[in-house]
Amino acid sequence: MLSRVAENLYWIGRYVERAENVARLLEVAYHLELDAAELREESPDASPLADALSVLACRDAFQQRAGAVLEREQVLEFLTIEPVEGHSIRVMLGRARDNARASREALSADAWDQLNSLFLEMRTSRARLRLQQSPLRFLEWVKRGCALFGGLVDATLPRAEAYHFLQLGRHLERANQIGRILQFGLPRLPALEALDPGTLSAMHWSNLLKSCSAHEAYLQHAHDQIDPVGVIGFLILDEGFPRSIRFCIDRCVESVESIEDDGSPQASDARRLLGRLSSELRYLDQRDLLQRGLQPYLVGLLVTCHRIGDAVHLAYFQTT
Template sequence: MLGRTAHGLFWMCRCLERAENTARLLEAGFHMALTRDVATAEEEWRSVIEAFGQRAGYENKHGTYTGHQAWNYLLRDPDNATSVLAMIGAARTNARAVRNAISGELWEAINESWMEISRLLARPLAQNSVGEAVQIIRRAGTVVHGAMSGSMLRNEGFHFARAGTFVERADCVARILDMKYYLLLPSLSYVGTSLDTGQWDQVLRSVSGDRAFRWLNAGRIDARVIVEFLVLDDRFPRSLAFCHTALREELAALARMHGREGESNALMRESATRLSDLTIDGIFERGLHDFLRHFTQANNAIAKGIAEDYRFLS
């Protein structure tokens, strides 16, 4: 497979996953901001913008963090190169470039999702439209994943696409956790309060993990248990452990098909070893922020390794 085709498949799914995860995080921030006073609500929106590394771009355009400005910046602002609208457009562009490598059903799912979301985000959204927009974006992600799972040949293209999905998903979940621990909580004095509990609940909702977590933990909201669930529980398909286990399998399949391993496989084994040796006590003793920072760096290094191993720019 040509490097540019592999690149298109990988980034097709990274862009789709980023769009869906942006919508998920926006939804969590939206619900949290609705329950706060004006000053606290601005802090909530600042944390959401910062979680995706978009603070500089946002502040170049806006001087305050009102909800209307924040959600429109994340969803559709033409000056935001990583808005949901931009990411859906980039996913469609990549899908069109690799149409010979994907199924007709997958192309239709991506193209129809792009048309629906483009119409939805053609003009700024009012508060009463945000919930509907988030649901449509999340549903688009579900439809595309279903089309890929149900219609694509399990060849190189499938594995490159899946690798892109899990690289991006791991990055987003790590960012959401870091946002909660260092940005959302105003003060250590709030730990254990209703504000703290409410924020952790929204973190679970933002990764669609609230029902699974309650089923496993009888509804108990506790920071350590939630972090353990989102980092180490490989039964949950958005945990860091699950994402990197799945990513390792996709890279191993690609190595078998190419008859050799690359730098990305070596980096993946190192990450898997680190995660398998971790305990929740060890994470908190080290510091959650420090752990997440190193995990994100390792995840980015793996993504770069994939690009170099398979010559994405060739």
């Protein structure tokens, strides 16, 4: 496959995943804003939507554009339908679509059609109206649109290089996002001890899970009330949950192995780094995480993800 096309596909995977994550983060934050009365009593300057800006590393960008005051509607617009700034869902989908337009012959017609329609719809006045009338419905629509794209990719692309580059981008991005959600969310959470349901800290922890669409899956897994250490372990180390870091890294390993399946004995740096991270995640357990300190561990993990991204570029996109 052409390096340029492979790179486009990788970025389509990343941008669509990022758009979906923004939608999910905002959804959770918005729910929380609506429940804010109780929240405000305990910590008066808590603003879940502002937290979303921080997780996405664009709080400064927002304040430069809109000023220091965080109006709920403005934050929502900034992260959803804002046409020029680099952080909105619309911009992400636009970039994904530009990449797709430049490599349409590698995508299936169905997958392209979905991405193109989603982006075009995003630019309409109807999309703005939908956002204004019900932000939650709007975000749900984005999530579904992105999921449909993923589903069409799954259902219509042969398991060849094109597919694997899409998956590589998608899962690397997802691992990154989960890492950032955890890294940002942890310091604000009260101590890591067992919680009574209904308390504010229990709400924090379930929101953390919801930000990763993991709430129900975790409850099924844990059969229990929410235990902070268990939550962290679940989101980092679970083997079978599609939004755990381990799951994502394992998928990246699979993609890279398929991409490099050419009989050459020498593995690329990308493959080595991924393989190493994957086995580390496999043999770690929750106690090791606590022992190492969660924050330092998460920082290290994010650094590794960035190094993997660089290595992917060197291995496949700058081959000559």
